Amino acid sequence: MTAPDLSFDQVEPVISGFIDDYLHLHGLDPQRFRARPLPGCDEMFFKAILPNYEFDASISAFKFVESTIRLGEAYRQLVEGVFGSFDAVGPVLDFASGWGRLTRYLEQRLPVDKISVADIYHDAIDWQVSTFGVAGLHSTKDPALLAYAGRHDIVLAGSMFSHLPEGLFHAWLAKLYSLVSERGVLAFSVHDEAILPAGETMGPDGFHFLRFSESGSLELDIYGMSYVTDAFVGRAVERLGGGLSWRRFPKGLYENQDLYVIGAPGVDLSALKLGSTPMGGFETVATLSTGEVEFAGWAVERTPGADIVAARVFVDEVETLALSPITPRPDVQKHFPGSARAPVGWSFRLSPQQATPGATVRVRLESATGLMGYCYAQMPAPATFTYSGWSRRGLR
Ligand SMILES: C[S@@+](CC[C@H](N)C(=O)[O-])C[C@H]1O[C@@H](n2cnc3c(N)ncnc32)[C@H](O)[C@@H]1O
Structure with a gap:
């Protein structure tokens, strides 16, 4: 049974304010972003994000926006690293686009006539074509049946190869690589062996497939959960041709997937840099006998070689405090297996003079990569607390 569409107008006003602020900070137009509902058929939202946040539609909508921006930040780095800027990019293809999480970001960065989307969910493609005006492609179970030969500067397959059985992994890799332009790249995400579930063993060839997924309709012979080694x-890349330039970015996409990027023959990716946005969130708030309010939360840097170098607290846009997130949080580590840095905790206090009830409290996590993560809360009236919510459970 399909859920009703979720309109962003249904989101609680406080969380809506957080969403608008978050979008603004990344140069995205909130009105345009919010104009499109989350379609009730979107399993990624209704069967993965919503249950992860105890079916709280407002917090889930915030987490959807947050994950969209993290996806967009990865895409921006890919664009800037390979082509210099969005202006310099030609046609792009979001393969396995689902209901267009990335399209919501891309339509604000590129002319829509440069954007193509493809998915095996044909209704999701038809919806994107009519909603965003992008070009749509109905995909197939078997790449041999996909009669499409367009060329694109970027072909991205986010969270598709992380679900394919071994034979289809190789077959789709070859098919999608054939859709890359002469100056382009193929980017795709996988589950690394670091996140193999407990009790499961990696196969001798570095591939392991489990027969479960969030999809209520895709057969497990074509879509389950796969785990791979970098070897x-x-x-698999060698099978595409010798001497190709390719890179692995651990935890480069979503919360826990590795991003691989392969250049077209002659495209050198050796200088490409791509970091993972720092993640974090508020967890607790306590009003102290002094009248101050104490906030606490967590953060994690996932980019190898980088650290969260600072965290700053803003109250209604005014920078109010700087803090160092230093307390070890080993309890969070299990949610980011193999992360480059151990998760940390942070806390700070605000006096009634620094923040009045209802003020927006934003923590900016600043990574040495230059990427920023943001966490939101509202200064509570006595005995209330609103925050942007968090979960350490996996989101694809
Ligand atoms: C976890 S979702 C990710 C969706 C999207 N990339 C995102 O990040 O929101 C995986 C998507 O892969 C799609 N998919 C699975 N097999 C496919 C195939 N053979 N061709 C195209 N899409 C496929 C599913 O329909 C689903 O939309």
Whole structure:
């Protein structure tokens, strides 16, 4: 049974304010972003994000926006690293686009006539074509049946190869690589062996497939959960042709997926840099006998070689405090297996003079990569607390 569409107008006003602020900070127009509902058929939202946040539609909508921006930030780095800027990019293809999480970001960065989307969910593609005006492609179970030969500067397959069985992994890799332009790249995400569930063993060739997924309709023979080693991916890339330039960015996409980027023959990716946005969130708030309010939360840097170098607290846009997130949080680590840095905790206090009830409290997590993560809360009236919510459970 399909859920009713979720309109952003249904989101609680406080969380709506957080969403608008978050979008503004990334140069996105909130009105345009919010104009499109979350379609009730979107399993990624209704069967993955919503249950992860105890079916709280407002917090889930915030987490959807947050994950969209993290996806967009990865895409921006890819664009800037390979082409210099969005202006310099030609046609792009979001393969396995679902209901257009990335399209919501891309339509604010590129002319829509440069954007193509493809998915095996044909209704999701038809919806995107009519909603955003992008070009749509109905995909197939078997790449041999996909009669499409367009060329694109970026072909991205986010969270598709992380679900394919081994044979289809190789077949789709070859098909999608054939859709890359002469100056382009293929980017795709996988589950690394670091996040193999407890009790499961990696296969001898560096591939392991489990027969479950969030999809209520895709057969497990074509879509489950797959885990790979980087050696497996390296051999898969070699099958495409010798001497290709390719890179692995651990935890480069979503919360826990590795991003691989392969250049067209002659495209050198050795200088490409791509970091993972710092993640974090508020967890607790306590009003102290002094009248101050104490906030606490967590943060994690996932980019190898980088650290969260600072965290700043803003109250209604005014920078109010700087803090160092230093307390170890080993309890959070299990949610980011293999992360480059151990998760940390932070806390700070605000006096009634620094923040009045209802003020928006934003923590900016600043990574040495230059990427920023943001966490939101509202200064409570006595005995209330609103925050942007968090979960350490996996989102694809
Ligand atoms: C986890 S979702 C990710 C959706 C989207 N990339 C995002 O980040 O929101 C995986 C998507 O892969 C799509 N998919 C699975 N097999 C596919 C195939 N053979 N061709 C195209 N899309 C496929 C599913 O329909 C689903 O929309």
